[in-house]
Amino acid sequence: MALASGLGIAQFAAYAGFAWSAGQALEAFFSGQPALAWLGATLLLAALRAACQAGEIRAGVEASTTVRQSVREQAARALAARGPAFSERIDSGELASTLTDGVEKLDGYFARYRPLMPVMLGGPMILILAAGAVSVTGAIILMVSAPVLILAMALAGAGAAAASRDQLITLQRLAGRFNDRIQTLDTLVAFNAAEREADGLARAADDFRVRTMRVLRRAFLSSLVLEAVSALAIAAIAIFIGLALMDRPVAGLGAGLTLGEGLFLLLLAPEFYMPLRRFSAAYHDRADAEAAAESLAPLFEGEARDSAAGPVRSSGAPSIGLAEGEVIYPDGRRGLAPLSFTAEAGQITALWGPSGCGKSTVLKALMGYVPLSAGEIRINGDPAHAPLLGQAAWIGQRPRLFHGTLAQNIALFDETIEPARIRAAAEASGAMGFATGLPEGLDTMLGERGYGLSGGQAQRVALARALAADMPVLLLDEPTAHLDGEAEALFLDTLTKAAEGRTVLMATHSPAARAVCARIVDLSGEEAGS
Amino acid sequence: MKDLGFFLALARPHAIWLRLGAALAAVTLLAGIGLIAVSGWFIAAAAAGGLASALAATRGVRAFALLRPVSRYAERLVTHDATFRILARLRVWTFERLIPLSPGGIARMRSGDLVARVTGDVDALDGLYLRFLTPVAAAAAGAAGVAVLLALAAPLALPAILFLFLASAAGLPVLTARASRKAGERASDMAALVRAEAGDLAAGLAELKAYGADTRVRHRLDEASRAWTSAQRDLARLTMINSAVLALGAPLALVTALGLATAGGAGAGLAVLCGFAAFALFEGAAPLVQAAEGYGRMQRSAARLRAIAEQTGDVVTPAAPVAPSGRHDVRVEALSFAYPGSETPALEHVSLGLPEGSRLALTGASGSGKSSLIKILMRFYPVPAGTVWLGGQDVTTLDPREVRRRFALVDQRAELISASVRENLRLGAPGAEDGALWKALELARADDVVRALPDGLDTWLGEFGSALSGGQARRIALARAFVTGAPMLLLDEPTEGLDAPLEHDFLTSLGDWADADERRSFLLVTHRARVIDAAREAIVLDNGHIAQKGPVASLTGPSTAFSRLFPEYRPAG
Incomplete structure (x- = not known):
């Protein structure tokens, strides 16, 4: 960014040189002296200025891409460190758009706005010095116009700024309404309300136009001031120089000015206001960056409690459990009332109870996704120093299908897992059953922009993940909540076979799932509170 | 271009506002040219001592200096008002085209992604009128004004200046539009990929962390993000080249017009008038080049929206529907x-x-x-x-x-x-x-x-x-x-x-x-x-x-x- 600013200021020096040599060339030209050297210098300096300008853009873009790349990386890292307990509370689409568009909004600020700040001061300063060397009066006209200009713009802008904030909210609401009505179009059609809503959209948009124009009439005043002051200053300089050259200097100022110097001053004048013009165009860049910072802030607020992977896996499946484990969230809600239980090694244990009783919280606490407020995790009966992360596979209610092939979805992008093992996991989980019917078998693309799978099929992929990773412990959070009877039976059947030799803990409120469990931990009596 | 033309035609009911806006934009550019050219003429003629009426010249300078900010202010109000009117029309038009497709037809178009894109495409077209029509009209009027001036005062300079300006205001945008298409497509593909990976990370975090796969998905995200920024860099390179060409074009026009005007026998005053007019004309080229940089994106959006609009719904309303009976068995x-x-x-x-x-x-x-x-x-x-x-x-x-x-x-x-x-x-x-x-x-x-x-x-x-x-x-x-x-x-x-x-x-x-x-x-x-x-x-x-x-x-x-x-x-x- 310093480079961008430096080049930004340098181009004003180059421009002053250009204007000077252009003036000299013209004067030489009209007085019949050789002008070629000055002409050459004019074009050379114009080229130098063009190069500085290009360099300034380039440096700004470099700075901005570097910042955005690094912010995105850090934001993704912060998100991963904060874990599911954090990401669950925010809509995942919103998080994805923060990492994508939110970060992009920093662009204008780092590419243009920030580098422009030193230029705002340095550029005009160079031009004033250059003008002053020729004519003090010319320099004074420029110098006087600048603060008047800034003051006038500030006055005109202050009222508009407040109004434009409301404006932004209205615009978001209007865009939001349009997006919402397209997304809910099915429902609108079902209730015969779509045509009516089209009229509503037209009315809202027109209302928006009327309100916006009221704001803009004021907001554009600041640019009116900018244009007016710069045009009048140019006119004043032109008239001043012209009269001086006609030997009718105003109040005796500017006597002895040559034609070359006069044209030089005239060429300088419009450039003097360029940084302010660019500033008023880049003004919204700052607001954008502030909005982006606001949306990114939750990711970086407070301390990330990165739950690191636990100790090296013990050989064989351990027994796991809680001893007086209790979870109270930072906002005071109780996630889990004190609970003690043990899930025996190599068996399937159910965490049983209605929704909201804390079943999922138990699993998250075991994984270290939410910290225990009191009590401890027990592994093989001994207090565990770290949660089960790294030893336990996780299967949620609706497994996510990631953007990648089915095989990548099973290996979760771990390239050290051999194809044979992926295949074996797909067989054992029953995923192979439907994979052979897919267009490209295990290499079929899945995820948001690929092939969709049914709920039962997705659960089998999730099971295959657990088998491919060969984890000794399996934690399942209501794996059959969204499956119908037949799909549920199929899943449970595969699970009981695949789970042999592993410790399985399954949160569920389904009687069929309960039936395959060797032991039941009943939480229905426990008060979770809310 | 055909697709963009279609959406330009959609604005026809509001054509009067667009025309007024374009006229005001032309006046603004011409006033800017007039201000700097007449100022230059005044100075040069004054130095040459051949100024018959200094008063008329100073009046001209003042008039242009006052006209320019006022017409600029009016232009911005009128074009923004027109844009909001058209924006409303575009939204309602899109919405009405989607109604008969819902929900059967929309589901067939692989729903989610497409519906999300429609809103993005409509947003992308918001600037079509403001960024294309107005600058084209202004540049054309500016070029015509300068051409008339040159034809009268320095006919020798006319072809050279017209060539320079057309190269900057028409040639450069066309080249830019063509060159930016590939990088633009790559940028929007990569943006979608970044969004998909970020969505995976956000929505699948519980599973990813359990298997230690969050790091791997983060690396995929970083990689996609780097590919995205590299496409953006390619686009920025175009902006850079364009700005350099334009920064060089104006001084080149100044020198050329001056030289050829003098060669054609114009006096100092007229020669400076022509040179400065050619110099100031280039202010009209920059917005066109900027518009060209966004052309690819708008073109794609327009094509997609039109494709949706041309679909017909599956469920047809009969031409003469039967009156319903009062029963619901x-x-x-x-x-x-x-x-x-x-x-x-x-x-x-x-x-x-x-x-x-x-x-x-x-x-x-x-x-x-x-x-x-x-x-x-x-x-x-x-x-x-x-x-x-x-x-x-x-x-x-x-x-x-x-x-x-x-x-x-x-x-x-x-x-x-x-x-x-x-x-x-x-x-x-x-x-x-x-x-x-x-x-x-x-x-x-x-x-x-x-x-x-x-x-x-x-x-x-x-x-x-x-x-x-x-x-x-x-x-x-x-x-x-x-x-x-x-x-x-x-x-x-x-x-x-x-x-x-x-x-x-x-x-x-x-x-x-x-x-x-x-x-x-x-x-x-x-x-x-x-x-x-x-x-x-x-x-x-x-x-x-x-x-x-x-x-x-x-x-x-x-x-x-x-x-x-x-x-x-x-x-x-």
């Missing part, structure tokens, strides 16, 4: 149906009857075709084979809106629009009074929910408003169906995701509603055993066929399709 005869693009039929030769007052549950494994019957009854999809009778009339002869007036839909999404509670409830009955709304809310056991909201019926729901829990939204959606006054409810997995007590409340409300009038009927699609008890009869679908049919109690029994689905089912009571 339904008879389905030999109905077969497959989703568009799918080869396996969702329904095969299905026949069933729903007399007024019936309470039917439709069940079956997922993928058995249960939901498609509701979608066909709602006229979301056509009736490809077989006949559906409503009140004794073939539904394809009725206006689809009349059919939807008989049926009120409640599905598992319980989709509420981003509006007040009142507007949500009145969706199917725009004139309903508050009293009727409260009655429906009571019946749906949602009155307490609404009373607890900060502004009662006026509370804003959805994106910018209060969030409701799944159970609360479901109850309001049920009340919304009650408010329509439709005599038949179609319910598609209405209690999915609700726990037992909430499900019980929901079904009790449904029963109360049906009990209030013996002609009321409902069709309930579900895969939950407890929900079936709310019906009197049930149909079990298996792979698009009716496997079992009859009173609920009669369906149980060993090795039936019903008992396979619900091994644990015990009839209520």
Whole structure:
């Protein structure tokens, strides 16, 4: 960014040189002296200025891409460190758009706005010095116009700024309404309300136009001031120089000015206001960056409690459990009332109870996704120093299908897992059953922009993940909540076979799932509170 | 260009505003040229001592200096006003084109992604008029003005200056548009990839962390992000080259015009006038180059929007629809149906009857075709084979809106629009009074929910408003169906995701509603055993066929399709 600013200021020096040599060339030209050297210098300096300008853009873009790349990386890292307990509370689409568009909004600020700040001061300063060397009066006209200009713009802008904030909210609401009505179009059609809503959209948009124009009439005043002051200053300089050259200097100022110097001053004048013009165009860049910072802030607020992977896996499946484990969230809600239980090694244990009783919280606490407020995790009966992360596979209610092939979805992008093992996991989980019917078998693309799978099929992929990773412990959070009877039976059947030799803990409120469990931990009596 | 032209034509009703804006933009550019050129002329002529009327010259300078800011201000107001008018029209136009495609046609277009893109495309076209039309008009007027001046004062310089300006204001934008297309496409592909990876990381974090795969997905995200920024760098390189060319073009024009004007015998004053006019003309080229940098994106958006607009819906409204009978008994005869693009039929030769007052549950494994019957009854999809009778009339002869007036839909999404509670409830009955709304809310056991909201019926729901829990939204959606006054409810997995007590409340409300009038009927699609008890009869679908049919109690029994689905089912009571 310093480079961008430096080049930004340098181009004003180059421009002053250009204007000077252009003036000299013209004067030489009209007085019949050789002008070629000055002409050459004019074009050379114009080229130098063009190069500085290009360099300034380039440096700004470099700075901005570097910042955005690094912010995105850090934001993704912060998100991963904060874990599911954090990401669950925010809509995942919103998080994805923060990492994508939110970060992009920093662009204008780092590419243009920030580098422009030193230029705002340095550029005009160079031009004033250059003008002053020729004519003090010319320099004074420029110098006087600048603060008047800034003051006038500030006055005109202050009222508009407040109004434009409301404006932004209205615009978001209007865009939001349009997006919402397209997304809910099915429902609108079902209730015969779509045509009516089209009229509503037209009315809202027109209302928006009327309100916006009221704001803009004021907001554009600041640019009116900018244009007016710069045009009048140019006119004043032109008239001043012209009269001086006609030997009718105003109040005796500017006597002895040559034609070359006069044209030089005239060429300088419009450039003097360029940084302010660019500033008023880049003004919204700052607001954008502030909005982006606001949306990114939750990711970086407070301390990330990165739950690191636990100790090296013990050989064989351990027994796991809680001893007086209790979870109270930072906002005071109780996630889990004190609970003690043990899930025996190599068996399937159910965490049983209605929704909201804390079943999922138990699993998250075991994984270290939410910290225990009191009590401890027990592994093989001994207090565990770290949660089960790294030893336990996780299967949620609706497994996510990631953007990648089915095989990548099973290996979760771990390239050290051999194809044979992926295949074996797909067989054992029953995923192979439907994979052979897919267009490209295990290499079929899945995820948001690929092939969709049914709920039962997705659960089998999730099971295959657990088998491919060969984890000794399996934690399942209501794996059959969204499956119908037949799909549920199929899943449970595969699970009981695949789970042999592993410790399985399954949160569920389904009687069929309960039936395959060797032991039941009943939480229905426990008060979770809310 | 054809696609962009189409959207430009869409603005025709507002053409007067656009023309006025373009004229003002031209005046602004010409005033700018006039200001600097006359100033230069004044100085040069003054130095040469050949100035006949200094007063006229200073007046000219002042006039241009005043005209320019005023016309610029007016231009910005007029073009923004025009843009907002067109923006409204574009949105409504798009929305109206989507209505007949919904929902069958939209589902076929691979829904989510496309719907999200439509809104992005409309936004991308917002700037079309402001960024294309106005600068083109201004540049053309500026070039014409300078050309007239040169033709009179320095005919020798005319071709050279016109060539320089056309190269900058037309040639450069065309080259830019062409060069930016590839990088632009790559940038938007990579942006989508970054979004997908970020979505994976956000939504799949619990699983990813369990397997230590969060690092790997983060690396994929970083990689996609780097590819994205590299495409952006390529685009920025174009901007850089363009700005350098333009920065060089103006001084080059100054020197050329001056030199050729003098060579043609013009005096110092006129030569400077021509040179400075050519110099100032280049101010008009920059916006065109900027517009070209965004051309590829707009072009793609325009093409996509047009493609959507040219689709036709599957369900056709008959030219002369039959007037509906007052009845709402339904008879389905030999109905077969497959989703568009799918080869396996969702329904095969299905026949069933729903007399007024019936309470039917439709069940079956997922993928058995249960939901498609509701979608066909709602006229979301056509009736490809077989006949559906409503009140004794073939539904394809009725206006689809009349059919939807008989049926009120409640599905598992319980989709509420981003509006007040009142507007949500009145969706199917725009004139309903508050009293009727409260009655429906009571019946749906949602009155307490609404009373607890900060502004009662006026509370804003959805994106910018209060969030409701799944159970609360479901109850309001049920009340919304009650408010329509439709005599038949179609319910598609209405209690999915609700726990037992909430499900019980929901079904009790449904029963109360049906009990209030013996002609009321409902069709309930579900895969939950407890929900079936709310019906009197049930149909079990298996792979698009009716496997079992009859009173609920009669369906149980060993090795039936019903008992396979619900091994644990015990009839209520």
